Amino acid sequence: MPRRVAVTGVGLVTPVGVGNEETWQALLAGVSGIGPITRFDAIKFTTRFAGEVKGFDPTRWISARDARASMSDPFVQYAMAAGTMAMEDSGLVVDGELAERTGCFVGSGMGGLGTIEATHLALQAKGPRHAISPFFVTQIIVNLAAGQLSIKYNAKGPCYSQVSACSSGAHAVGDAFRLIRHGEADAMICGGSEAVVTPLGVGGFAAMHALSTRNDAPSEACRPFDRDRDGFVLAEGAGILVLEEMELAKKRGARIHAEIEGYSATADAHHITAPAVEGEGAQRCMRKALADARLDPTAIDYVNAHGTSTRMNDPAETLVIKKVFGDHARRLMVGSTKSMTGHLLGAAGGVEAAFCVLALARGQIPPTINYTTPDPECDLDYVPNQAREVRIRHAISNSFGFGGTNACLVFGRGDS
Amino acid sequence: MAENIEEKVTKIVAEQFEVPVEKVTLSSLFMDDLKADSLSVVELVLAIEEAFGLEIPDEDAEKIKTVGDVVNYVKARAK
Numbered sequence: 001m002p003r004r005v006a007v008t009g010v011g012l013v014t015p016v017g018v019g020n021e022e023t024w025q026a027l028l029a030g031v032s033g034i035g036p037i038t039r040f041d042a043i044k045f046t047t048r049f050a051g052e053v054k055g056f057d058p059t060r061w062i063s064a065r066d067a068r069a070s071m072s073d074p075f076v077q078y079a080m081a082a083g084t085m086a087m088e089d090s091g092l093v094v095d096g097e098l099a100e101r102t103g104c105f106v107g108s109g110m111g112g113l114g115t116i117e118a119t120h121l122a123l124q125a126k127g128p129r130h131a132i133s134p135f136f137v138t139q140i141i142v143n144l145a146a147g148q149l150s151i152k153y154n155a156k157g158p159c160y161s162q163v164s165a166c167s168s169g170a171h172a173v174g175d176a177f178r179l180i181r182h183g184e185a186d187a188m189i190c191g192g193s194e195a196v197v198t199p200l201g202v203g204g205f206a207a208m209h210a211l212s213t214r215n216d217a218p219s220e221a222c223r224p225f226d227r228d229r230d231g232f233v234l235a236e237g238a239g240i241l242v243l244e245e246m247e248l249a250k251k252r253g254a255r256i257h258a259e260i261e262g263y264s265a266t267a268d269a270h271h272i273t274a275p276a277v278e279g280e281g282a283q284r285c286m287r288k289a290l291a292d293a294r295l296d297p298t299a300i301d302y303v304n305a306h307g308t309s310t311r312m313n314d315p316a317e318t319l320v321i322k323k324v325f326g327d328h329a330r331r332l333m334v335g336s337t338k339s340m341t342g343h344l345l346g347a348a349g350g351v352e353a354a355f356c357v358l359a360l361a362r363g364q365i366p367p368t369i370n371y372t373t374p375d376p377e378c379d380l381d382y383v384p385n386q387a388r389e390v391r392i393r394h395a396i397s398n399s400f401g402f403g404g405t406n407a408c409l410v411f412g413r414g415d416s
Numbered sequence: 417m418a419e420n421i422e423e424k425v426t427k428i429v430a431e432q433f434e435v436p437v438e439k440v441t442l443s444s445l446f447m448d449d450l451k452a453d454s455l456s457v458v459e460l461v462l463a464i465e466e467a468f469g470l471e472i473p474d475e476d477a478e479k480i481k482t483v484g485d486v487v488n489y490v491k492a493r494a495k
């Protein structure tokens with residue numbers, strides 16, 4: 001009997017809310033977290049809106065000193081906030097022998113990009129001695145989100161960061177799941193964090209023509225699967241989960257929100273940004289994740305789609321789902337929560353894993369908002385505009401990243 | 417002036433290391449008594465430089481281990 005993996009805690013910092021309840025209620029209400037960029041003056045940029053985290057006070061989770069020095073970059077602050085929420089939600093105490101059996105995997109696409117930009121500007125103005133903080137390196141390197149959480153929670157097992165663009169968070173959760181299933185760890189703090197609503201972050205994706213330019217209506221800009229979609233919407237935040245070996249979780253009386261049942265990681269080996277023909281790599285990833293979960297495709301009720309709202313992704317992903325699920329594709333609910341949160345890049349997989357967990361635990365499916373005009377190439381049930389109350393059996397979450405990297409996670413209720 | 421330097425240094429040290437001002441004495445060792453790490457001490461030296469308009473060479477900075485060391489250094493150099 002293979003070891004099973006329970007999800008006992010989730011923590012969310014997103015453009016629609018700081019905290020699990022705030023975020024979930026906003027999603028169910030179909031609230032958009034997208035608005036004009038306030039982090040910097042974006043007047044010269046072709047895209048001037050994003051999904052920013054609002055009302056975030058880092059000193060609720062870390063000291064003012066740390067917020068200023070070693071944890072000054074928001075990508076670490078969001079991870080600390082979401083990680084603390086997830087640990088409090090789980091009630092897990094990491095001590096004694098459990099310490100060495102507990103690890104941290106927190107992925108991020110780019111780490112402390114904003115700090116790199118600001119420090120470089122200061123370097124031009126003030127020179128190296130007074131521009132570069134002694135904390136600079138440890139502020140920006142990607143693995144410090146995981147590192148800081150391991151320090152806070154005494155987690156002495158494997159600790160590093162998956163870096164795979166928009167699938168970073170999903171790979172982190174999937175790899176953490178595998179460590180527990182294979183007996184290398186008993187508990188994992190895992191997910192993703194990202195904070196690149198910065199001039200180079202926005203400018204970089206804009207230069208690729210990947211972003212929506214609907215500047216006159218930011219909250220309507222992210223419209224996955226809708227005919228009038230014109231690109232993705234950059235967003236920031238963090239989603240962290242606490243995973244535990246099922247029997248140990250039950251023994252300590254933990255609340256089991258859901259179970260992770262399967263995972264797969266594949267590559268397209270095709271192109272840096274375009275999906276492979278018929279989404280071959282993504283198809284293979286979904287199939288392998290279902291096989292890993294030992295589930296027939298008909299057992300799935302909900303797909304939390306990658307659903308970026310780009311011209312290319314949405315029809316390609318629709319085709320992938322049809323190929324993998326056959327006739328059952330018509331019975332699936334295929335939602336894109338990015339329609340409300342925007343695209344959290346390396347954090348997306350962590351945040352969306354948490355959404356799947358909440359959907360299973362509560363029997364509620366968030367909508368895909370801004371869906372007004374069907375696209376003939378996108379013809380599935382996208383849960384348009386209205387949340388649904390429905391008890392689901394199993395869910396799958398898709399994350400696909402630049403470089404042709406794919407991750408799929410399969411979830412169940414964990415009540416059997 | 418002497419008193420002012422001491423007060424100013426004490427305040428900067430308390431802020432940098434996030435400790436109450438009353439815990440900071442002239443003999444406080446940054447790393448042992450105030451629980452600062454080596455990176456924070458580097459940051460403190462930079463803050464002292466900015467506050468007093470000094471440049472503290474690394475070979476001098478390495479010898480600064482207490483609040484008293486800072487005060488003496490600043491008194492000797494400040495114009």
